[in-house]
Amino acid sequence: MSIRFPLQADGLLDAQQTAPRFKSVAGTGESPLALGTAVLSSDQVFSPLMIMKQSALENNLRQLADFCRENGVMLAAHGKTSMSPAVLRRAISDGGAWGLGAATPAQVRALRQFGIRNVFLANELVDPAGIRWIAQWQQQHPDHGFLCYVDSLQGVKLLAQNLGDSQISVLLEMSVSGGRTGCRSQQDALAIAEAIAACPALKLVGVAGYEGALGAGRDESGIQRVKDYCQMMIATAELLAEKQLFASDHIILSAGGGAWFDVVTACFTAAKLPLPMTPLIRSGAYMAHDSGLYARIAPFAQPGATHHFAAALEIWGRVLSRPEPGLAFVDFGRRDVPFDQDLPNPLWIRNADGSAPRAATHLRISDVNDQHAYLLLPEDEPLQVGDWVGCGISHPCTAFDKWRYLPLVDDDYCVTDSLETAF
Numbered sequence: 001m002s003i004r005f006p007l008q009a010d011g012l013l014d015a016q017q018t019a020p021r022f023k024s025v026a027g028t029g030e031s032p033l034a035l036g037t038a039v040l041s042s043d044q045v046f047s048p049l050m051i052m053k054q055s056a057l058e059n060n061l062r063q064l065a066d067f068c069r070e071n072g073v074m075l076a077a078h079g080k081t082s083m084s085p086a087v088l089r090r091a092i093s094d095g096g097a098w099g100l101g102a103a104t105p106a107q108v109r110a111l112r113q114f115g116i117r118n119v120f121l122a123n124e125l126v127d128p129a130g131i132r133w134i135a136q137w138q139q140q141h142p143d144h145g146f147l148c149y150v151d152s153l154q155g156v157k158l159l160a161q162n163l164g165d166s167q168i169s170v171l172l173e174m175s176v177s178g179g180r181t182g183c184r185s186q187q188d189a190l191a192i193a194e195a196i197a198a199c200p201a202l203k204l205v206g207v208a209g210y211e212g213a214l215g216a217g218r219d220e221s222g223i224q225r226v227k228d229y230c231q232m233m234i235a236t237a238e239l240l241a242e243k244q245l246f247a248s249d250h251i252i253l254s255a256g257g258g259a260w261f262d263v264v265t266a267c268f269t270a271a272k273l274p275l276p277m278t279p280l281i282r283s284g285a286y287m288a289h290d291s292g293l294y295a296r297i298a299p300f301a302q303p304g305a306t307h308h309f310a311a312a313l314e315i316w317g318r319v320l321s322r323p324e325p326g327l328a329f330v331d332f333g334r335r336d337v338p339f340d341q342d343l344p345n346p347l348w349i350r351n352a353d354g355s356a357p358r359a360a361t362h363l364r365i366s367d368v369n370d371q372h373a374y375l376l377l378p379e380d381e382p383l384q385v386g387d388w389v390g391c392g393i394s395h396p397c398t399a400f401d402k403w404r405y406l407p408l409v410d411d412d413y414c415v416t417d418s419l420e421t422a423f
Helices: 054-071 085-093 105-113 128-140 153-162 186-197 220-242 261-269 293-297
Strands: 049-053 074-078 099-102 118-124 145-150 168-173 202-208 251-255 277-281 313-324 327-330 345-350 364-368 373-376 388-392 405-409 415-420
Touching: 049 054, 054 074, 054 085, 054 261, 054 405, 074 085, 074 118, 085 099, 085 415, 099 105, 105 118, 105 128, 128 145, 128 153, 128 168, 145 153, 145 202, 153 186, 153 202, 168 186, 186 202, 186 220, 202 220, 220 251, 220 261, 251 261, 261 277, 345 364
Parallel strands: 049 405, 074 099, 074 277, 099 118, 118 145, 145 168, 168 202, 202 251, 251 277
Antiparallel strands: 049 313, 313 327, 313 388, 327 373, 345 388, 364 373, 405 415
16 A cells, blocks of 8 residues: 655645535534534534623623613614624514614625614715615615714715615714714704705704714713713704704614713713604623623623623633643634733633533633634643633624624533524
8 A cells, every 4th residue: 555745745636515614513514513512522513612601691681671771762782793693683582672783784784684674874874885775675675774874965965876766864973083983063064964954865863973982981081071972962963953954853862882871871861952852872792791891891890880791702712732831822813712902811621521610710811823822820730731711702893703603502501592693
C-alpha cells in the first residue's frame, strides 16, 4: 500500500457539498440540535458555542413589559440586536411590544418575513430601492404599521420621488451638534416639517431622537444631558403642533435605547403638549442583557430599581492549551464573542464531559485573537486541556451577528428551541 507524503499536492478537489450552516453543531452542521440535547455533554456539539438561557429571556421580556404598562409607554423593541425570529416574535407575543425596530431596509424586509406586523425603521429612509420595496409592501398590506425618520429636505424629496401612490408615516428626527443623524435646530425642523406637510406621500406623526449617541455617563451631568435632549424634542413637538404641521390629532415622541429608557420615559410622560401624545421607546438589548456593559448602565441595574434584567447569553469553549504557568487558551475569539466594549467574563468551569460545574470568577480573560482567548488563572488551578469554560458577554448587539444559530436552553443547559439569525 502506498503512503502519500503529507505535503504532496495533487491538484485534485472532491465534489463540493452543502456548506455547514451551524458551526456549533457536529456532523454536517446542517440541522439544529434536537430538543432536549444536553449541550455540555453531547457528542453532537462542536466547541465553541453560544447559548441563550430561556429563563433569562422570559424574565427580561416580562420585566420591560411590566415597566411599559406601569408607565403608559409603548415599545418598538429594536430587532437589530438578535435578528432572530424565535426571539423577536416572543417580544410581541410574550413581551407586549407594539412592534419591532429596524435600522436598514434589509432589516425591515427580514422583520416582515418573520411575521412582524408593525415595524419602525428608526433611521432615515433614503435608498430608492428600499423605499420602493417598502412602498410596495405597504400597498399590499395596508393593515401593517410602518414608521421611519426624516431629517432633511433631500430626504423628503427622495421619499416623494420613490413612494409612488403609497403613503407612509414619518417622525422628524432631532439631534445635537456632534451627535448622530437628526436636525440640529428648530429652524431646520420647521422647514422640513413644512415640506412633509406639503407632500401627499408623507404624514408627519411625531418627533424622535436617540439619546444613546450623546455619550453621557450615569452621573448627574450625564443624566441632565439626556434630560436636556428630551426637552429639546418636546419643545420641537410643541412648536410643530402649534404650527398645525402634524397629520393627526395624536402624536408620538420616540427615543429610549437600552441605557436611558427610564430617563426618557420620565421626561416624555411629564410633557405637556397641545396634542395628546404617546411615548414610544425602542430598547432592544434588554432581551439578552449581558454581563458587562448593560449590567453596568441599564436602568434596571441602577440602585433602587424595582425591575431587573438577567444575562441570557453565554459563550462556552474548551481549553486548548496550558502552555505556561498562569495562562491557558480557550477556543473562542473575535469571530465568536463581542470585544468592542468588554472582554468575556468567566462564570463557570465544567469537566470535558460536562460534569462538575464550578465557579470561574477567579479567572480572567485578558485578550482575544480571532479564535483564541487568553485565560489568566492561578498556577494551582486544576483546569485541564479539553475542559469547558463558560463566560458571560458584554454588548449583545455585537454577539448574535457572529452566529447563524444559537440553542435556547433551560437552566440545565438542555435545548428547548432553536434560535436562527438573519444577519
